[in-house]
Amino acid sequence: MRLVIARCSVDYSGALTSHLASAVRLLMVKADGCVAIHADGGAYKPLNWMNAPNLLVEEEGRWVVTSRKGETLTITLEEVLHDSLHELGEDPGLNKDGVEAHLQELLAEHPEELQDGLRLVRREYPTDIGPVDLLCRDADGEAVAVEIKRRGEIDGVEQLTRYLERLNRDPLLRPVRGIYAAQVIKPQARVLAEERGIYCAEVDYDALRGLESDALKLF
Amino acid sequence: MRLVIARCSVDYSGALTSHLASAVRLLMVKADGCVAIHADGGAYKPLNWMNAPNLLVEEEGRWVVTSRKGETLTITLEEVLHDSLHELGEDPGLNKDGVEAHLQELLAEHPEELQDGLRLVRREYPTDIGPVDLLCRDADGEAVAVEIKRRGEIDGVEQLTRYLERLNRDPLLRPVRGIYAAQVIKPQARVLAEERGIYCAEVDYDALRGLESDALKLF
């Protein structure tokens, strides 16, 4: 990884065009050839960037980075204040815990936490517009489609509505009702869901994990 | 901006928990107090980060960053290979051209490019669930709501549908029909839109810019 601190101006042309007026910034060139330009604020987003693979041509006072797709990043250097190269090696990568996939696993094993009598038919039940997170049957044997989100926003209601519309075309499943499950459901999403007869279930991730640990204790 | 290259392992606890095994990485501490950890690949996204504001406590061989919301990032340092501090100053910021806002400006000035006889009533027409990009009247004087996207995907159709549903409650506007405008409209979005009687218009951004330059040439 090469780190350069320089006074520079930058022009990007690709999906859009953009310009950065002259200022001192960090230029980061990584081992895979990608380039990022950072200001001294905002942890996440670079001001400009070019994803690998691309070609960096270093001229006198000017770097030109071009990608396969015809994007161009032009960095005009006025003053280089620091320039260092560092060997980092491969990164073992990030281990995550607590995302939607895990929530789905937990609910697949404990559908009764969503509603009494609910039992799983299958996870990732396919429809022609994508898979439904859980397909279940309720105590009366009727089909229930479950959409699971970490945060219940309006998009998830739309998604579940589209699935329900498709599933209800299937005479073997019909009638299918919906359950929207999330750790937190936003008020507007709840209103829209209930307008459409979709039941909203807020689930407690830690409590579900508790059920798992209790189950493990039995062995 | 402080740049540290170090062999380290990292633990994050907050919205989720994550762990990074020991490796050499870049630690970036910016002027606003935010922290980002980068591997030697991938221009855009840090492996871990903490947005400002937060508190960085530097102990022997360990950094602990805590945020107001109870998030914690713990960096265990095994070996520091580089440590430098740089004065960057304020950044003038990025000027963009060619995003949705600009497309909306151009279409607001040339609604007839969407459909003959269309004229603008107002941009960002407010509804109780958010603003419609353009509200127009057609050649027959009937109301038309226009949703503009750079890329026409299914979300935009849902968004326009929600607006139309609200607008059609207003006796002064009713009946209101919809136009979905984008540089490219994905097949699935087109199918859904047309199912709902929404007209799809693919617009040529460069041609619209051409109209602008032509207009300028008259002066």
Added chain:
DNA sequence: GTGTATATCTCGGGG
């Protein structure tokens, strides 16, 4: 502050 929409989204998975 919350809520909503955008993003050069990025990133990963499946066909």
Added chain:
DNA sequence: CCCCGAGGTATACAC
């Protein structure tokens, strides 16, 4: 390759 969905999304803007 494209399509789709998730993200500790981040970021900007309106109310």
